Amino acid sequence: MSTSFTLTTHAAIAEIPAETWDRLGGSNPFTTHRFLDALERSGSVGPGTGWQPLHLTVECAGEIVGAAPLYAKSHSQGEYIFDHAWAQAYMRAGGRYYPKLQCASPFTPVSGPRLLSPDPEVKRALLAGMMQIAERAGCSGVHVTFCDEDEVALGETAGYLPRVTQQFHWFNRGYASFDAFLAELSSRKRKAIRKERARAQAFGGDIVQLTGDRLEPRHWDAFWNFYQDTGSRKWGEPYLTRAFFDHIQDSMRDDVLLVLAERDGEPIAGALNFIGPDAIYGRYWGCVEDHAFLHFELCYHQAIDYAIQHGLARVEAGAQGEHKLARGYLPAEIHSLHWLREEGFLRAVASYLDQEREAMGEEIELLTDWGPFRKNG
Incomplete structure (x- = not known):
């Protein structure tokens, strides 16, 4: 028998107890309750910013067992996984790309957990729940950006498309x-x-x-x-x-x-x-x-x-910047998940991502070889 979950959206992180959120989210600073709350209390996200909080929780037997930082977006700014070309193509075809749903830490190109739960079944419920919210609200799709690799595997089984980009990190x-x-x-x-x-x-x-x-x-x-x-x-x-x-x-x-x-x-x-x-x-x-x-x-x-x-263990120096390579920062894979409501557009993006993923793998290999470290032998 499948577990019974209740999904709820929240218009502010303050609606969710900080202790509960942080217990689920771990210690990545950008998914802590205090970081997301600072963004909202300061007016950096919220009305007029294009980032409208819509945080998602999963309850089981009256207890919150999962959560995700979720936003309704009216633009593609402050995300660092670029989909502007998708938006333009979608709108040229007569569709309405915005609003879309973004599961992310705003303005923060840092990988970390996005599906906050130790339970894979709860994570799958969060992924399915975001799709349902997009359907009901008429959003073009869902984007889970800078997620962990284990979340990518779950996302693929749930119908999301995986995307690989890259940053430069220093490793100790x-x-x-x-x-x-x-x-x-x-x-x-x-x-x-x-x-x-x-x-x-x-x-x-x-x-x-x-x-x-x-x-x-x-x-x-x-x-x-x-x-x-x-x-x-x-x-x-x-x-x-x-x-x-x-x-x-x-x-x-x-x-x-x-x-x-x-x-x-x-x-x-x-x-x-x-x-x-x-x-x-x-x-x-x-x-x-x-x-x-x-x-x-x-x-x-x-x-x-x-x-x-x-x-x-490492220094993550933010998005882009090949000048970091000469200073000992090496390319590292960055992961995201994408689902689009329109099936024909989803197939087109899937084809594009297959080609991009192959090219990105080649670029990472080449940049690593060009790195400043002494070559063995």
Whole structure:
């Protein structure tokens, strides 16, 4: 006899007890209740943003046994798994691509659990439930982005299409120091990074790493200026509001590493990272002064320093950026799941994804071979 589940949608993460959500979701910082709540309380998602919370829970015998961060989307911004071409083709064919359902952590190109439950049967119920919601609401489909590999296998059996893209990650091979990491690079790359770090650190001030109680409101005032400058150039308008940073100062400062370049105590550049149990995640960078290689120092080399010092397995430095390859960051597969309500369009996308997956595998193999590490033999 199959288990009886009750599925419920929630217009705010606050409707779901934080203890319950976090018990199901594990310790990835971007699917914690406190992170998603900070996005909603700050107005970074919600009315007027194109990200309308519609979080899904599964109950069994009156107890919540599964959950998923779910949003109704009216655009494709802030997702980092790009479907703009799909949207254009869908609309050229006379369809309405938006709204669509997005199971994701908004504005966050970081892999992690999306189907929050230890039970595969509950995860299947979440996948089926999202399809049903899309059908009832007239959404074009469902997209589960930056999901875990085990969720991909379940999604395929449920009728979702798997997609593979790639990012650049740094992997800690038990290094005792940054120099130990450099020793594994080719001589030319090793010398280039040492020269790059020396030039960056000669900007005329100090570089500080701040986390926990060392973070103060003035640091967020400075970083907000950096973020606005970078966000306006990248996206036209920053995704996050100023209030978001106040909320993470209150609820997530132990999960944050803020790397600042300061001159005479005044920040001139900074990089924001989040800290997980086995990784550090680079998210945002900005500056008010331009200095050679300072971006690479704050975003990539300082993150590696921190990971080595704290025994973290990897650094995930965000979306895109082949310049990361020369600095020891190697290509890694990123997974997502997609289901489209219109069967003919679903078949067309499936054919495209088959070709893309083959090309992506070849690209990852080629980029790995081009990496800066010394070749054996």
